[in-house]
Amino acid sequence: MTNRFSKKQLLLGVAICASVQILPAFAQDAAPQDAAAQDSASSGGLQDIVVTARKRQESVQDVPVAVTALSAEMVQRQDLTSIEKIAARTPNLNVGRASNGSGAQLTLRGIGSSSTSIGIEQSVAIVVDGVYYGQGRIINEGFFDLGRVEILKGPQALFFGKNATAGVISLTTADPTSTPEFKARAGYEFKAEQAQIELVGSGPLSDTLGVRVAVRASKMWGGYYRNVADPVTYSTFDIADGSLEGHGATPASSQAPGEKELLGRITLKWEPTDRFTATLKASGTHSEVNNSSWNYVAYNCPSGVSQLNGYACKKDFVTHQNNIPTDIAANFPFSKKDGQLYNRYKSWGITANLGYELDDVNITSVTNYNWNNNRWACACDFQSSAAGTWATENSSFKAFSSELRALTSFDGPINLMVGGLYQKTKRTFDQFIMFANIEDSTQSAANRYLATTKTSFTDGETTALFGQVTWKVVPTVELAGGVRYTHETKDSYFTQPYNNAAVTGIFRDQFDADGLGEVTANQTFNNWSPEISLTWKPTSGILVYGAYKTAYKSGGFSNGGINSKFSADPLADLTFNPERAAGFEGGIKTTLADNQLRLNLGLYSYLYKDLQVDFFNSPIFAFQTLTADARTKGVELEFEYAPRAVEGLNIHGSINYNKASYTKFPEAPCYAGQSIAEGCNIVLPGGGVRQNLNGTTLSVAPKWTGTFGVGYDAEIGNDLMLGLNADVRYSSSYLASGFGNPDSRQSSYATLDAGVRVGSADERWQVALIGKNLTNRFYVTGVVDGPSTGGASGGATSAHADQLGFGTLPRTVMLQLTTKF
Template sequence: MLTIAGSVIALSGALAAPAFAQDAAPQAAEAAEGGLTDIVVTARKRVESVQDVPVAVTAISAETVTRQDLTSIEKIAARTPNLNVGRASNGSGAQLTMRGIGSSSTSIGIEQSVAVVVDGVYYGQGRIINEGFFDLARVEILKGPQALFFGKNATAGVISLTTADPTDTVEFKARAGYEIKSEQAQAEFIASGPLSDTLGIRVAVRGSKMWGGYYKNVAAPFNYATLDVATGTAGSVVANPAPKDEPGEKELLGRVTLKWEPTDRLTATIKASGTYNKTNNNSWNYVAYNCPSGVSQLNGYACARDFVTHQNKLPAEFAAQIPYGKDDGSLYNRYKSWATTATLAYELDDVTLTSVTNYNWNNNQWACACDFQSSPAANWATENSTYHAFSSEFRALTTFDAPVNLMVGGLYQKTKRTFDQYIVLAGLTNSAAAPEDEFLATRKTSFTNGETLAAFGQVTWKVIPTVEIAGGVRYTHETKDSFFTQPYNNPGLTTIFRPQDDPDGLGVVTAAQTFNDWSPEATITWKPSRDLLVYGAYKTAYKSGGFSNGGINSKLSSVPFDDLTFDPEKARGFEAGIKSTLMDNQLRLNLGVYTYGYNNLQIDFFNSPIFAFQTLTADARTKGVELEAEFAPRSVPGLNLHGSINYNKAKYTNFPDAPCYAGQSQAEGCSVLVGAAFRQDLKGQPLSVAPKWTGTVGAAYDTAVGNGLMFGVNADVRYSSSYLASGFGNLDSRQGSYATIDAGIRLGSEDERWQLAVIGKNLTNKFYVTGTVDGPSTGGASGGLVAAHADQLGFGTLPRTVMVQVSTKF
């Protein structure tokens, strides 16, 4: 399916044939006359019209990205139905959910079920939401399993981003903006053009700084009681409030692209990019939005669905000695990354050879108020994690003038994650420890080395001119070697944290995991006319098993290996759709239906009785219907009306020993006794962040107003029905139905020499959450006769924002 609120997507780079540059003028003329523009996508790693590809696709043009300031994964999700992004403080750093399928954020070792692909390269880490994406050529959101062309970890779908390439003529763009709510200034500069007849360059830079923030931190100072276990001395230190305005973000992004076309057959592109992003709190969007008594169990403040948080710094006396702590105890999140991608495409008479090689690196450091609502019983942590990935893919696509054509390819990937975390808990100190450990309860160190080999192929057969059958398979062989230990534990907590030299031999956990998978796919397509496509598909997908590097080796658990390792997630099912272009290319109507089963859906939770993070697996099913439309009447050139309505039912089909949420009573379902612990059976219960109904409706209009001026306006509404933010059936986590409104207005010259725009997002200032955790240190034990629920700490989204933007092009 398709939702497009803008004009044509002009493909560039190795995937695009040279003819597309020549198509730009006819498409521009068509837009000026009204009617729909032709849209091309690369959902099957080849250039195709969106109306010809048998895949459910939401495509967003470069024009719409700029018009609506869709410059991050979160902003893209906020305008896309059936896609949600929850920003988390620790663990993987995010929960990406599509059609109700996504993994909880608490484990850094779990890959996302929604794969993020940039310039043809897979980026699987949740921390990618800290990347800023700008100067884009297109965005494609592919729904449902996408293993054949995008590989592992695409069980729910793919967000595919393609950055812009050099232009044929010299071009400069500059843009400056100011966002009023957060007091954020942003500047962007792009220079593009040829260096010679065969070599082009594009340089893009963006920087921003906030003097304010989206959320208000209203915490007050408090005294944090301490006990030195070496001397028995009690004491107290002050924990001062974190900054009032959060997140106070600073950001610098850059990208350089070189594109070399020495012949009509060969295209070589190199893209090098870097990101620096820093905020004044890594859990700035955590809000106690629902508490059993209406007030926080830790501090007594009123819990509310508002853009307000309550968090305090690390005591300065602690922070100065703790690794990755700031001298004054400031909370923060600092993310750095860089990447280089080299793409080669060589066109023979009937075969196109493509190679994509990438190296990417990111490092994330933070200091966290890890109970997310600081109190005299607070706990804090700091963390440093680094991820490296090298990958190389080669594929060949035939274009014979014959009924049968092939695509074959292979992929090699090598990854490494290193992880270190330092935790302050219960006020316990130890003056006899090494200086860096004196104020710690425990610290963890872990790593995982991964290696992947994959081969894939697809055969397409034109049975008759109007019917095509395609079948393919991807084979994946993956190994992961992991290590975890807790090299220091405060002597007062040795009954909880298993030491590295524990006499039972379980103080060091290692894992050598091997996974093999075959993911087949088959599609039949019927195209009785140029303007109608009917398709049906059987798809499968695979997501890596692995190792929870940020877990806990609990002394209360007898199987730390099982706590820290988890099995692969797999999906299979069916999808069918109709894509139509009607009324002399003025109306698109696309309808799709799907049903997919998921085995070993990866779900992470904190098992408080044994003080351990555990990754469990469950079976689930999603099924739904999606209808999308776009109307561009020729009688009103420049007008575009668009909308969608989606029904999705996502439920567990088998989860007999699911964990209970904090304080859940036996009468509430926490009555299944597994060993010595109570669990619950979640069969038939909804998945996390899985609204049944979502939809959008919007309009955009651009017109000449005389004197060489262009005027434009757009407005979009996104609706979601209610859902549970918790994956464990906690009714307290329910997010009610909501609607958000984004709008923009702009005036500029027809030659794009200048433009003034105002861009508003979430204009109703609606607070809603896209994930939740049971508040640490709140609630009671599960499985009792009386309920004692925890506070719900939700991952809030952005409030109302209004940006004034000035841009020029010359």
């Protein structure tokens, strides 16, 4: 028996045994109880969590949607203050932090979007206070002082619109309190040597106006990863006079990411009557790290060592990257003068939420404006060598949106929701790249050492109308049907303003003689996304549901692509089609044993058409976004047990089976260096070699995932409270590559999070110790082929590239002090 199999068997056994142990409590529920037992049973039990999965407040057990809901208390206790931390404790959800492109690969139930293109929206939509944030850079936001977190699984187009083909992560920030409350929290994380302070003030300013102000600041003196690169000499060949010049590239910061961040939010809530509520939230983020690709690890290399500089490749929290040579950095656009690598992210947003309650109609308006700017300097071969590649980028995104909806609450069997959305967006993008050891001393100081530059923008406009009818067929049966119509336009532009003369045979100049140096695209998309669900409540505490759902994700434009001389159709290279999903989901949600036991079972099967797959087509030296068909299907079982006989005890867990694979990808890209015998044997009529990936597993799609956890809170005398929690998350193995590369396989793993806290019973103070990934397991949640490694695909002999994975966080332990008054 292998170690991997035994871990899986152990996880399933623990969860099943726990369920078996819980069932007697349910069986005994109907038995007579004496007075003492009744008194004991009067406390404890499960806490209900309210969610907004259908844009209305409902119990998580009453919605026909598979939801993982996290309360404000759980978010605080486990320090779930980022998308990555939320994913690290949620089965079937993975987040890969990337250096360039969109900045992230978010995957839910095996469906996600690669990180290599900044123009591709994520298939897992991020919604904050009712507003859609589509950019992968959203993971750079620090989410703190939250009211709740909801992970909605499967397509969610009807209520959340485009780009929710895999699901939604919905975050709701905390509102002002009805009484004055002030909270201060200080923390220190030992691995990264990070100090953090958080201040919250909340309360009424008058009888009708409340305010909440929250601020968090943090600084790292160390980091999660060690950079152990050696100094390298980058030698450039001057094409003007044929001279050679050496430039010293020092190692990047030895401790990464060395993060500094400042976050703030102010909330005003005005309730002049019991019918009208106006909430205004304004927030800002400023964060900077000392290396944009600080988590890129060469974890698997064909010969065991890097093909660029010979160091050992292994699964560890170690990188090898160098700064831009100082003499070049002095004039390199958007580089720090000393050449230090970095990623700086800034954002701000403002959201106005208005609610008006008529006798039978609730009207809601949500209006938002948000802006972010991201700048970085990257060692973009991710394992620096004497033939290194460095680049800088400056990109901004801004969006205005306004949604208006009305929900009826008639006494009759039929009720309606209708709404509309308008959104306008703009992305601007500039990138500057140095590679191939070339320079041109006849150029300006800014261009002298550059190989190529890119500039691009996309203006987007979206109009959507949606509606749903709910019909109480009988008091226990509800039929709901709705549809969302989306009309979308995107106007884009791309050019390469400067190319070193040595690479003009590869990159088209802006005013290239063939007239293809400037690419413009005017795209229009229209989509109807219907949905229907049927729910049955045979008795209190039991919900049976089934649903047919569809979804749509934007087509678009790859702002960070390449206009290659080898490509006859650069417009086709830079544009891509929309992604669509359709399928069925059903299940049963139960709350049993006098609100002590929750058992939920769900099944799903979805087909994805034109799943967007981005890749680098090396023969024509261009990024292209292809589309493929896929299916994801599975079963999810979750339980939670909170016995009244042991107040403060909570046992919870889940077991999930998911099969996500391509159903139609007959001419898929080969992975780097894949040989004919390995399947790279389909010769295209126009040239090039491909492979057939029909039936191959999707990227980051483990078949089995699961969790098991225990939490306990109890009084320990002298008005003190003790809290304990421990949670295990398990994943079976998966391919990190979307192209079937066996070298990318991540083996099965289990992580352990645990915490202990002691404080006063009135919550005036608390001391907590919070540990994450205590098994210190290294695993990757995305991958790229190592640039300048491997060989051509489709040959008789394989020549695979080094695998550079997006590593997650190592073991972290935080000491946290909180006071509340």
